[in-house]
Amino acid sequence: MPGIEGTACFSADEAVARLRRAVHAKSANFYAMYSSVLGGIVTDPALMVLPLDDHMVHRGHAVFDTAILAHGMLYQLNQHLERLLRSAEMARIPLPFPAERLRQIIIDTAGASGRRDASVRYWLSAGPGGFGLSPAECVGSSFFVVIFGAEFYPDSLYSEGVRVVTSTVPIKPPFFARVKSTNYLPNVLVVIEAKDHSADNGIFIDERGMVAESSNMNVAFVTRDRVFRHPLFDAILSGITVQRVLQLARRLVQQGDLRDIRVADVSVAEGRVAAEMMLIGSSVKVAPVVQWDGQPIGDGRPGPIAKKLLELWREDVRSATDQLVPVPYPGG
Numbered sequence: 001m002p003g004i005e006g007t008a009c010f011s012a013d014e015a016v017a018r019l020r021r022a023v024h025a026k027s028a029n030f031y032a033m034y035s036s037v038l039g040g041i042v043t044d045p046a047l048m049v050l051p052l053d054d055h056m057v058h059r060g061h062a063v064f065d066t067a068i069l070a071h072g073m074l075y076q077l078n079q080h081l082e083r084l085l086r087s088a089e090m091a092r093i094p095l096p097f098p099a100e101r102l103r104q105i106i107i108d109t110a111g112a113s114g115r116r117d118a119s120v121r122y123w124l125s126a127g128p129g130g131f132g133l134s135p136a137e138c139v140g141s142s143f144f145v146v147i148f149g150a151e152f153y154p155d156s157l158y159s160e161g162v163r164v165v166t167s168t169v170p171i172k173p174p175f176f177a178r179v180k181s182t183n184y185l186p187n188v189l190v191v192i193e194a195k196d197h198s199a200d201n202g203i204f205i206d207e208r209g210m211v212a213e214s215s216n217m218n219v220a221f222v223t224r225d226r227v228f229r230h231p232l233f234d235a236i237l238s239g240i241t242v243q244r245v246l247q248l249a250r251r252l253v254q255q256g257d258l259r260d261i262r263v264a265d266v267s268v269a270e271g272r273v274a275a276e277m278m279l280i281g282s283s284v285k286v287a288p289v290v291q292w293d294g295q296p297i298g299d300g301r302p303g304p305i306a307k308k309l310l311e312l313w314r315e316d317v318r319s320a321t322d323q324l325v326p327v328p329y330p331g332g
Contacts, residue, residue, distance in 0.1 A: 020046040029149030031113035034105050036096055036143040037128070041112045054142055055135055056125035062142075062182045063087035064123040066282055067106070069147065070317045072116040073324040077106065079240045083180065088124045090179045095124070096141045106145050110327045113147035119283070121146050123182070151283045157200075158310065161290030161302045162279060164214070165194050166268070167202035171212055174235035190215040201279065203292070206235060211266045217281035218242040219289075221266060221274040222305045226259040228252075229274070231266050241313075242280045244323070248312040257308060276303035286310040 010018060027045035034041045037051060056062035065084040068075040081103055088095065095102065106122055122145040129138035167190045171177070190202035194215075203219060204212040211219055211231050218239040221229040228249050230242065252258040271277065277289035277297045286309045288302035316323060 031115050031118060031147045032109050034109040034145040041109050043112060051128045053130055054125055054128045055138055056123060056182055058131055059133060060183045061135060062123050062125035063091050063093065063180055064121060064182055065180055067120045068282055069110050069115060069118040069120050072327055074110060074327060075317050076240055076323050077325045083240060084124060087180045091181060093124050093126050094141050096143050102143060107327055109145040110147055111329050115147060117150065118147050119150045153284060157287055161288045162201065163199040163291040164201050164203050164289055165197045165199045165293055167193055167204055169193060171204040171206055177236050180237060187215045205268060209268055211268060211271050212236050214279050217279040217284055220278050220280055221271055222276035222303060224275045228258050228261045229266050230263050232264060239281060241282045245280050245286060245309055245313060248309060251312065252308060276305050278306045285313055
């Protein structure tokens, strides 16, 4: 038709050149990627791409996990990798390599990035092979690793606290909540809904009126009689970070800062009258919640237990040798 420009058709060289021109400014935080499709690591963001026929892309048949690279050490890599393997088994995704090989690929990709502080995310996918529904068409499962700039949270998040709202987004059924799959649409909608209400995040509530979890973080409380409370993990993701924080909280019991630790149902009514509320996850660490649905939690200021747990976590990242995996960097 007159006035309508034709669609370009590129050669391989032209396509790669176009990919390089299409790299956006935020990709400066993308440091290295391993792709089992390529069979190795690239550090050019223009080449950090996936085949469209991979079932992770068009069917969401994939699982993932995220670890932290801190001070040149991978923190809790083994625990995160074990959860990835559990998720893969639940999603019926076969491993493309033995687990030890997957672990080494993650370590090698971290080394190739040259970064000593970053986020490390990795995916297991049913793999490429077509655009149907059944993974029977896939030629083999895929594995991808990306080292990227850690999500930045300002100091004010910890000094001033977080505001949350009760989400109206339906919570995932327990089976799908326990599988860390790439289907994060409900999680995304929770954050969007919170922003619509000038809040930082949202809280999933289950059908029984019990507190479940946040968008991609666990939720914990401190009662007025100094009991650390966390919901059961039966119907939510078992966060690696919160499991470690529960261990670290025992030190506060020993010191007398906490009276007890209890993992059991927490009703909305119980949560609203808590002395402290906090979000816990690998990206946010331990962030105090000061307001829920416009009402203050405790005295409306970050509480002492959240601060002490954050300090314990930061110390753990620096010095807990049983939680750290060294990264060999090129050139030593």
